[in-house]
Amino acid sequence: MVPDAIPVLRSQQSGKDILDEQPAYDLIELFFFAYRDFVSDPDRILDEYGFGRAHHRVLHFVSRQPGLTIAELLDILRITKQSLNRVLKELIEKDFIESRMGTSDRRQRLLFATGKGHDLALKLAKLQTRRIMRALSGMEPEAKETVSRYLLRLIDPSDSAHVKQLVFGTNET
Amino acid sequence: MVPDAIPVLRSQQSGKDILDEQPAYDLIELFFFAYRDFVSDPDRILDEYGFGRAHHRVLHFVSRQPGLTIAELLDILRITKQSLNRVLKELIEKDFIESRMGTSDRRQRLLFATGKGHDLALKLAKLQTRRIMRALSGMEPEAKETVSRYLLRLIDPSDSAHVKQLVFGTNET
DNA sequence: AATTTTATGTCAGCCTTGTTGACATATCTC
DNA sequence: GAGATATGTCAACAAGGCTGACATAAAATT
Structure with a gap:
């Protein structure tokens, strides 16, 4: 136990000792x-397409943000471009994602989900939504808002504005 | 939109349509x-010990539940015994976990964290606790309870009693 | 115009951590 | 004693991370 005589080691709130x-x-x-x-929910379905969780993550964010660039996707997923390229290549070959040259900057590749891609992404999102809704059903109405705020606050502060922008399409606090 | 004339497709609550x-x-x-x-928090520290996330999970649950058997650990982690054994062997060799023969059933191996093991497990748990507390601080006092209940309800119903037992040491609803 | 930087792609190889299948041993149960 | 159970182990493979090196095209800078 750290003695009471070292107040600098105590946090401001409720006398809880940080150490x-x-x-x-x-x-x-x-x-x-x-x-x-x-x-684990989406795994069974992904299996049928020969995809894994890495494909799911890529497809999800591309489907949600049409025109996403490679750099933006790398920043979201926090993996290397080599890892991304492996799964992205397969998604493009199997016609779930389409890559178009950027218009203002022609070095960029803008990613779009195809019809098939959107369908699969939606199918998987609905599956996960089912679980989320089951959990929320029967809880207080404020529960969703509380959980949402908690998860956002769990994210690295240096990244939370960016995530807020991605998820809610806004940057307000 | 599904027409109102098909009530069987509607869920019980608030007219939300399942389909x-x-x-x-x-x-x-x-x-x-x-x-x-x-x-990602624990990763840096684990690196220093030559451990990965798989080691972390094993060490965490063994540290939390002294005397855990292999079978129980496999059920918690949902991996194969071969995968478990690979990391468990390293944790035992490096003296973070100790394996003792079961007393009532001598086929079983009862797992215990060593002093070193407990120290590391605690260090990692505190790191994650820091993030959790930062997120909760400034939220309503009921937030923790709400988040906890939400996470529990997110778990497969067939497993939630087991998890409740593991996490809270009780099985009450 | 030449140079440098940026966005992306690709090859090669490695690591961690999951998988399956087969088989061995000790111990418990019937 | 026979069979079931708990664990350990070998071998091979797959997914999905990683690093490092190098290539190309286009943009930005000087």
Whole structure:
């Protein structure tokens, strides 16, 4: 125990000591289990197309943000261009995503989901939505808003404005 | 739009139509970004020990549940025993986890974190707790409870009693 | 106009962590 | 004693990360 005589080590709120605060095991573990099940839903369907989770992530964001560039996608996914290219190439070959040359900057590749691509992306999103809605049903009406704000605050502060922009299409606090 | 004349296609609550409900893109994407940052925290530290995320998960649950058996651990992680064994072997060799023969059933291996093991597990848990507390600070006091219940309800219903038992050490609803 | 920077693509190889299938051993249960 | 169970292990493979090096076209700079 750190003695009371060292007030600089105490956080401002409720006398909780930063150095020996007890781990939030419940939220840590619930987050693990919830995410495990959440991402497993789409797996069966992706399998039928010969795709994996990496394909899902790429297709999802391209479908959501038509005209996304490679650089923007790399920034969202936080993987290397080599990793991205492996799955993106397959999505393009199998005609789920289309790559067009940029208009203002012709070095850029603007990515668009094809009809097939949108269909699959929507199918997967609805599957995950089903789980989310089941969880929210029977909870207080404010639950969705609370969860949404919590998840946003969990993100690196340096990135949260960017995420807010991507997810909500706005940058307001 | 499905015409109002087909009531069987409507869910019980608030007239929301199951067949064309709009995807919850916000929660889907926020969950992705939040989890991405959440698991990235421990990575730097794990690197120093030559461990990866798989080692982290094993060490975490063994540290939290001393005496865990292989079978129980496999059920928690949902991986094959070969995958588990690869990382578990390293954790034992490097003296972060100890494996003792079961007392009542001597076929079982009971897993325990060593002193070193507990130290590392705690260090990583505190790192993740820091992020969780930062997110919760400034939110309503009920936020933690709401988020916790939401995450639990996100888990497969067939598994939620088990998870509740693991996380809270109880099985009450 | 020449040079440098930027956006993207690609090759080659490596690592972690998942998978399947087969088989071995010790121990418990019937 | 026979069969089921808990664990360990070998081998091979796949997905999806990574690094490093190099190539090209187009934009930006000087």
